[in-house]
Amino acid sequence: MKKLFSATLLLLASTSLASAEGTLQLFNWGNYTSPELLAKFEAETGIKVTVTDYDSNDAALAKVEAGGSGFDLVVPSANYVPIWAEKGLIVPLDDSKLKNKGNIAPEWMDVAWDKGRVYTVPWQWGSTGMAVNTKVYGGDINTSDVFLNVPPELVGKINVVPEMNDIVNLAIMWAGGQPCTEDTEVLKKARDALIAAKPNWISMDYGATEKLSNNDWAASVNWNGSTMRARLANPDVKYGYPKEGYVLWMDSIGVLKDAQNVEEAYKFIDFIMIPENAAMISGFARYANGIAGSDAFMPEDMKTAPEVVIPEEFKAAGRFLPTCSAKAQEYMTAIWTELQK
Structure with missing residues (x-):
């Protein structure tokens, strides 16, 4: 999903995008596209890629x-791919134009959200967990209690990324439920925990990489690649995998129906x-990808x-989010709306 949102576009994007030979319009998560990759692609093909950022699947x-976006490619998360496909916003891929499709690792080929990779190919994948400055807090970081029962050392120092599906489902799993549950008792427990915890948070914001690096925040619910980037700048930052359950995600790239x-x-x-090119994407944002052979690079x-x-001890607790039912989405949206007040 993810993410590392930056309000600044990687490359300047025009508000009125148009078709032009030798150009490409990529709509992607912020701070998630390797400039080195784009430079190599342009050098080899003569095609200039303009990247426009977004900060959430819903956005x-x-x-x-809404129509008329002018974008050619988009990178939705796993649980959103079926929505894009069902709405007819992305089109089935023409495999005759993708000679490298066989490089997709077998485990990422026949995925639940896109059987046989009809609509998308992998971009990057990772997890959502707890990023904590262990110099400030020395307790257990492998639990969602870090943000739902905020330890005294982290009160007023912990951020929560404003990504509804990740945050609400982390709370649901902490409450003993499964992602996208319609169980109202579990949902109420998750909702109550989030509302009670919010006064102890410093913010609900993106930018964790920078703010964890420079000690503006002592902790954040955060994505793994962003946390690695923060740790490289600040060795006190560690990443925790909530034992109650944490979110796994994969972002995949597809062609828009109205691509020019x-x-x-x-x-x-x-x-x-x-x-080699997939490794460039990973090397920049610090997430794994789904391309076999990229590890060597x-x-x-x-x-x-x-x-x-x-x-190994945390693998079983990871959950890929399913595409929620309309009722489950309605419940989550209601919780999220209340949390924003």
Whole structure:
């Protein structure tokens, strides 16, 4: 999903985007696209990629659904891919134009959210957990109590990223439920915990990489790659996997139905499935990808990083979010709306 949102666009994007030979419009999560990758793609193909940022799945969906976005490619999270497909906003891929599709690792090929990879190919995947400055707090970081029962050392020093699906489902799992539950007792427990905890948070904001790095925040619910980037700048930052259950996600790239630069879009998708290029994406944002053979080109510090390589003892607690039912989505939205007040 994720993310590392930056209000500044990676590359300047025009508000009125139009088709032009040798150009491509990518709509992606902020601070998530490797500039080195874009420079290499342009050098090899002559195609200039303009990246426009978004900060949530819902924001991206609403923007494109409104029509006239001018974008060619989008990168939704796993639980949103079926929504994009059902709404007809992304189109089935023409595999004849994707000679590198066979590079998708087998475990990421026949995924629940896109069987046989009809609509999308992998971008990056990771988890949502707890980033904590262990110099400030020395207790257990592998629990959602870090943000739902805030330890005294972290009161007024912990941020919560404003990503509804991640935060509400973390609370649901903490309350003993499964993601996208319709169990009202579990939902009430999760809702009450979130509302009670909020006064102890410093903010609900993006930018955790920078603010954990420079000690503006002592902790944050955060994504693993962002946390690794923070740790490289501030060795006191550690990443925790909530034992009650934590979110796993994969963001995948697809072609929009109204794409104007279709051939360029296919060239880009094929390009990112070359192992060396997939490793560039990962090396920048610090998340794993779904391309076989890319490990050989990954930065050495990612090959054993605890934020990237999930420790065996925490693997079973990870959950990929399903696409929620309309009722479950309604409940979550109600909780989230109340939390924003």
